[in-house]
Amino acid sequence: MPQMYARCNNFMSGATSSVGVNCKYMAIGESEQQVLDQVFDHLSTVHKTDGNEMINTIKRAIFTKGTKVFGTRAPQEH
Numbered sequence: 001m002p003q004m005y006a007r008c009n010n011f012m013s014g015a016t017s018s019v020g021v022n023c024k025y026m027a028i029g030e031s032e033q034q035v036l037d038q039v040f041d042h043l044s045t046v047h048k049t050d051g052n053e054m055i056n057t058i059k060r061a062i063f064t065k066g067t068k069v070f071g072t073r074a075p076q077e078h
């Protein structure tokens with residue numbers, strides 16, 4: 001199963017709220033909807049923010065593991 005994830009800092013830094021900047025929270029799920037559910041829960045409990053108001057921003061910050069190149073990660077050695 002593909003794993004999808006979104007870092008709070010990625011979408012909160014682009015929002016008007018200043019509370020979420022540098023938040024280390026990361027939502028991980030097997031689908032975009034699973035990630036969104038966790039993000040909405042996180043936003044309402046931690047940042048007192050309604051995620052529906054920034055759903056487009058959040059969706060742009062959701063990535064699938066393995067599709068994004070991490071330049072700092074060295075290849076696995078045997």
Ligand SMILES: [Zn+2]
Nearest residue numbers: 008020023025
């Ligand atoms: Zn957060």
